[in-house]
Amino acid sequence: MRFSLLILVLIVGACKPAPKQDVGKKAQSAKPNILFILTDDQRSNAINALGNKELNTPHLDKLVRNGTSFTNAYILGAATAAVCSPSRAMLMTGRHYFNIEPSVYAQFAFPPEERGKSSLLTFPAYFKANGYTTFTTGKQHNGRDWVEQGFDQVKSAFLGGMTTHFGTKVKDYTPEAGWSAPYQQKEKFSSEVFADAALSFLEKNQDDSPFLMYVSFTAPHDPRTAPPAFHDDYPVGEIDLPQNFMPEHPFEIADDRIRDEVLAPFPRTKQMIQKEIADYYAMISATDAQIGRILQALEASGQAENTLVIMAADNGLAVGQHGLLGKQNVYEHSIGIPLIFSGPNIPKGKKVDALAYLHDVFPTLCGLTNLEIPASIETKDLSPVIKGEKTSVRNSMHFAYQSWPGDLLKKEQKSNPGGGHRAIRKGNYKLIVSSKNAVFTYQLFDLENDPWELSNLYNDQNFTSIKTDLLNELQQLISQTGDPAQLDKDEFGLFDNPEAYNFK
Numbered sequence: 001m002r003f004s005l006l007i008l009v010l011i012v013g014a015c016k017p018a019p020k021q022d023v024g025k026k027a028q029s030a031k032p033n034i035l036f037i038l039t040d041d042q043r044s045n046a047i048n049a050l051g052n053k054e055l056n057t058p059h060l061d062k063l064v065r066n067g068t069s070f071t072n073a074y075i076l077g078a079a080t081a082a083v084c085s086p087s088r089a090m091l092m093t094g095r096h097y098f099n100i101e102p103s104v105y106a107q108f109a110f111p112p113e114e115r116g117k118s119s120l121l122t123f124p125a126y127f128k129a130n131g132y133t134t135f136t137t138g139k140q141h142n143g144r145d146w147v148e149q150g151f152d153q154v155k156s157a158f159l160g161g162m163t164t165h166f167g168t169k170v171k172d173y174t175p176e177a178g179w180s181a182p183y184q185q186k187e188k189f190s191s192e193v194f195a196d197a198a199l200s201f202l203e204k205n206q207d208d209s210p211f212l213m214y215v216s217f218t219a220p221h222d223p224r225t226a227p228p229a230f231h232d233d234y235p236v237g238e239i240d241l242p243q244n245f246m247p248e249h250p251f252e253i254a255d256d257r258i259r260d261e262v263l264a265p266f267p268r269t270k271q272m273i274q275k276e277i278a279d280y281y282a283m284i285s286a287t288d289a290q291i292g293r294i295l296q297a298l299e300a301s302g303q304a305e306n307t308l309v310i311m312a313a314d315n316g317l318a319v320g321q322h323g324l325l326g327k328q329n330v331y332e333h334s335i336g337i338p339l340i341f342s343g344p345n346i347p348k349g350k351k352v353d354a355l356a357y358l359h360d361v362f363p364t365l366c367g368l369t370n371l372e373i374p375a376s377i378e379t380k381d382l383s384p385v386i387k388g389e390k391t392s393v394r395n396s397m398h399f400a401y402q403s404w405p406g407d408l409l410k411k412e413q414k415s416n417p418g419g420g421h422r423a424i425r426k427g428n429y430k431l432i433v434s435s436k437n438a439v440f441t442y443q444l445f446d447l448e449n450d451p452w453e454l455s456n457l458y459n460d461q462n463f464t465s466i467k468t469d470l471l472n473e474l475q476q477l478i479s480q481t482g483d484p485a486q487l488d489k490d491e492f493g494l495f496d497n498p499e500a501y502n503f504k
Helices: 002-007 058-066 083-092 123-129 144-150 190-204 228-232 259-264 270-301 358-369 405-409 463-482
Strands: 033-039 067-074 133-140 153-159 171-174 209-218 307-313 341-344 351-358 395-401 420-426 429-436 437-448
Touching: 033 270, 033 358, 058 067, 058 270, 058 307, 058 341, 083 123, 083 358, 123 133, 123 144, 123 209, 123 358, 133 190, 133 463, 144 153, 153 190, 153 341, 190 209, 190 270, 228 270, 228 420, 307 358, 351 358, 351 395, 395 463, 420 463, 429 463, 437 463
Parallel strands: 033 209, 033 307, 067 351, 133 153, 133 209
Antiparallel strands: 067 341, 153 171, 307 341, 395 420, 420 429, 429 437
């Protein structure tokens, strides 16, 4: 399909601990169980133990203390403003979004009969085929097919991208019964609904097989409406502004007027951003409380010592940094994510600076469970780094974002479509190339000395050799990964023929 070539281009129950009952009725399996916890829009430092001392996240802090955290973990990027969807598609498959069917990660642009269709192997399906009992709850952003193929049990699944957090419409599924009618619990926060489903599985599961649980929250994604008690914990006037707060972004970039960016007016004010950050923190703390319930239930089940617990997010979020609110960019605040591994044979209290992608999770789970890594995988096994056998698995990594091509064809273009970014990180240096409306902007940052990405070194002659090396390395990674970007073309040539796309 021509399209593929171009795109190849958790308040009542909130804080209640799980009952300390003995539900560990089955013997521990030989292989470790897996509990994968994914949050939505939680940036890399949005955990107290990972550097944000304003945040109250006691349960995630405990995971950090009990496990190994990757302090340079990222997503690759996206080819649509709905960054969550390609990010989750890459997580599922261990492949770069350039090499995943766009009908999976941009379903809004395809006819109903084509949405979610894929021939690619996912990690739930692979572990299911290798003897794991698989369960999921929460956000499923890539359609029904992968859910049906990968999971034996589905409870309170949200099929979509974003929704209200009170009254989230969810469905259940088993291969025998199919999909239930949608239902909702209007009095419960979404993270509590999903935690309830996870607790139910842990309490009822009697299978002697190891289990894989995929618990996928819709928080802290907006609307940022946590239970009121959590908002009370973050008085707006006491919130610190980020060092890179700006009223507006300094130059025109891709999707700078997308839905995420118009949630608040321009120019941004300090009080406005303090409110956005306070609400964001409330959502994270509310979800942390529900993660705590799940971890307590795991302990009560008798299976905790034989369970790998992985926590990550599908992308970060600007929330006032660089004049932005959303995640449609390649700055650290939007591509950086938490990535924590805890469990049997995982070093405790360890932080590693090895470069890691979210979609390294699939091969890493294989490495930690002694399963062969499927040939379809395009990313790296981080288990040697976790075990201390290696200090890294890659020397550099690149990032990509672009506006969705179909937006250029709309008669009413309210989001200022078009444009894109390509970026590379190697060592402490990061180079960003942005192109919009025939204007190229280059930014070079020393992340060790300038983690807020404020001082552009691109035109500093002292960094000429570094700049050249990064540009060459970026081109190599583009070629190696199947990224269709052409750095010498306006907007990287990604929109040269938008009429060729097979949109609905």
